[in-house]
Amino acid sequence: MTKVAKQREPESWINRIELTIALVLQVGILIVTVGALVERQWLGAFSGSIVLLLTFAPALIERHLRVPLPVELTLITSVFLYASFALGEARDFYEKIWWWDLALHGVAALTIGIIGFLSIYVFYMTHRIQIAAGWIATITFALAVSLGTIWEIFEFLMDWNFGLNMQKSGLVDTMTDLMINAAGAAIAAVIGYFYVHGNDGLYGRRIIRAVIDRQAKT
Structure with missing residues (x-):
């Protein structure tokens, strides 16, 4: 067995474990959605269906757009959507745990920022674009903040049109979420900046190497 094969064999097991966990969470969302449907909670069932579909978004993007x-x-x-819907909405974690909404927004902003960084970094490493580390960090920050803002607009539209309470305390909740989003985006941008310069971090390096390898095969 070659050295490369030995390195990738553990990675395949890690990927299988990650996909299994994601599948379990998807099943959990499905169970909550079916429960809402049985109890004739139509809005909850509809929301659950949308959330379940969103868990398949990465696979659909990869398949149809051929983006590794x-x-x-x-x-x-899957973790974020399960925590948001199955725990936050269905189990009332938003009401029971005061910091639940803030934590999810922070994690979401950080995650989106890192994903944005990965997307740019793949093109950077494959020499498809030439861009300074500062600009990579800036684009990472802007992407995460923009998507977080779009989500806040979505919450407002849902509250306005369907009488929901996604914004909780209104302006205070919205501005707090936006600040948390900005903080998470800034952390992701800083991580990306130093990664470009130092290129360290074992787990991050494994993810990026896998993405670049899959990009090379397409």
């Missing part, structure tokens, strides 16, 4: 994505993205997406 790390397995970790599927896992992170």
